[in-house]
Amino acid sequence: MATTPANSRGTWNTKLGFILAAAGSAVGLGNIWRFPTVMAENGGAAFLFIYALLVFVIGYPVMVAELSIGRKTRKNPVGAFKALSSNKIFTLAGFWCVICGVAILSFYVVIAGWTISYFFEQIFYYFGMFSLAEWVSNIDNGWLNVGVALLFMGITISVILGGISQGIEKAVRTLMPMLVVIIVILIVYVMFQPGAGAGLREYLVPDFSAINMDLILAAMGQAFFSLSLGMGALITYGSYLNRKENIPEAAAYVTGFDVGIAFLAGMLIMPTIYMAQAEGLVIYDDAGSLVAGPALIFQVLPELFHEMGGIIGLIFGGTFFLLLTIAALTSSISLLEVPTSYIIDEHNVSRKKAAILVGGVISLISVFIAFDTSLIDDIDFIFSVIGLPLGGFIICIFLAYIWKTENAKLELEQGFKNLDNHWFWPVWKVFIKFICPALIALILGTTIYGIF
Numbered sequence: 209m210a211t212t213p214a215n216s217r218g219t220w221n222t223k224l225g226f227i228l229a230a231a232g233s234a235v236g237l238g239n240i241w242r243f244p245t246v247m248a249e250n251g252g253a254a255f256l257f258i259y260a261l262l263v264f265v266i267g268y269p270v271m272v273a274e275l276s277i278g279r280k281t282r283k284n285p286v287g288a289f290k291a292l293s294s295n296k297i298f299t300l301a302g303f304w305c306v307i308c309g310v311a312i313l314s315f316y317v318v319i320a321g322w323t324i325s326y327f328f329e330q331i332f333y334y335f336g337m338f339s340l341a342e343w344v345s346n347i348d349n350g351w352l353n354v355g356v357a358l359l360f361m362g363i364t365i366s367v368i369l370g371g372i373s374q375g376i377e378k379a380v381r382t383l384m385p386m387l388v389v390i391i392v393i394l395i396v397y398v399m400f401q402p403g404a405g406a407g408l409r410e411y412l413v414p415d416f417s418a419i420n421m422d423l424i425l426a427a428m429g430q431a432f433f434s435l436s437l438g439m440g441a442l443i444t445y446g447s448y449l450n451r452k453e454n455i456p457e458a459a460a461y462v463t464g465f466d467v468g469i470a471f472l473a474g475m476l477i478m479p480t481i482y483m484a485q486a487e488g489l490v491i492y493d494d495a496g497s498l499v500a501g502p503a504l505i506f507q508v509l510p511e512l513f514h515e516m517g518g519i520i521g522l523i524f525g526g527t528f529f530l531l532l533t534i535a536a537l538t539s540s541i542s543l544l545e546v547p548t549s550y551i552i553d554e555h556n557v558s559r560k561k562a563a564i565l566v567g568g569v570i571s572l573i574s575v576f577i578a579f580d581t582s583l584i585d586d587i588d589f590i591f592s593v594i595g596l597p598l599g600g601f602i603i604c605i606f607l608a609y610i611w612k613t614e615n616a617k618l619e620l621e622q623g624f625k626n627l628d629n630h631w632f633w634p635v636w637k638v639f640i641k642f643i644c645p646a647l648i649a650l651i652l653g654t655t656i657y658g659i660f
């Protein structure tokens with residue numbers, strides 16, 4: 209189906225298509241830009257350890273919850289909450305999901321724009337056009353940021369306009385595997401470079417004394433961000449999912465894939481940071497904290513490619529930033545799909561009008577961020593680190609106590625025949641009812657208590 213008229217929802221064509229789309233939503237700047245940056249700011253391996261733990265203890269169960277709510281109701285988050293409960297609080301919660309999506313996408317497009325800028329930087333550098341290379345990679349240039357962010361948003365909107373199976377599914381099928389291959393090749397190259405060993409040690413040998421409440425909060429935010437949880441992106445993707453599919457199994461693939469890519473990205477970026485440092489690039493300030501902030505990988509990676517030099521540097525650098533743009537695209541479409549499907553479902557607007565309207569509003573917000581990139585950290589903290597786990601908490605409570613786990617079971621059983629006799633069921637039930645909401649509340653509560 210080429211376009212999806214209002215009220216007739218598309219579906220994923222194949223199981224692999226869905227898994228790739230959900231994995232495409234998960235794998236993005238969160239893995240390659242956000243994960244290494246947050247990890248470098250939080251003591252390397254200790255962060256990796258807590259992050260991985262929270263992905264399995266909180267992330268995976270919440271992912272199953274989102275997908276089952278979405279598939280049951282076949283709606284966007286606002287519509288889904290409305291369909292299963294008349295309680296207005298949950299309608300508000302649905303709005304909160306939509307707002308988080310809008311806010312996250314508004315800075316996401318700016319960073320994704322940088323991946324486009326650096327793709328061109330690599331080309332200009334190779335051809336010896338150094339001043340052009342420098343100009344296009346100046347991430348403090350507001351108008352340039354606006355230009356590339358809008359370009360990226362335009363591409364995102366055009367994929368969304370294609371609808372579900374023709375647009376989103378087709379785009380991710382070929383692109384995801386390519387990304388994995390190139391990252392692996394780059395890791396092998398980096399491992400042979402001077403300084404890489406120290407970075408690898410920092411990445412893999414945990415210093416457990418570095419674990420504190422800030423680190424745990426950051427790791428929880430990263431888990432939600434990276435798995436695309438807490439704002440109904442997977443409620444929405446689940447709404448296009450065939451009832452024959454096994455949700456816990458699909459979610460396990462997506463989670464595994466996402467963590468795998470984040471782990472690989474860390475294997476690439478941490479040694480590269482140390483390599484770049486060995487060459488005199490200033491990464492940490494005197495106090496030992498990261499100076500580079502959101503621009504970290506955009507400072508060290510181009511260094512790596514220039515270091516490779518020549519046509520090899522161009523091929524790796526160009527392909528890497530191109531694939532990073534694409535990985536960002538398969539994520540940004542899921543962020544845009546949430547508010548878009550909300551407008552389509554709840555206000556009976558055509559897909560085309562809805563996507564252009566929502567994309568336009570988000571583009572406007574992103575102009576402010578393009579001119580003041582220091583806003584990224586604040587918006588990210590409010591909407592990713594606090595907002596997404598809050599959304600996740602509400603989703604757990606909603607599923608467990610409003611919709612009820614027994615009803616979720618009926619939905620899950622459609623694609624998971626022996627669920628009743630499988631260990632998954634009792635374990636997941638306990639996690640969704642008690643462990644996940646309690647842990648999220650504990651971590652968020654301690655933080656909020658600490659702020660005031």
Ligand code: TRP
Pocket residue numbers: 233234235236237238239312432433434435436437438439441539540542543596
């Ligand atoms: N997970 C994506 C990444 O890692 C970003 C993303 C896409 C996202 N959809 C989301 C984050 C929904 C939070 C919620 O880059």
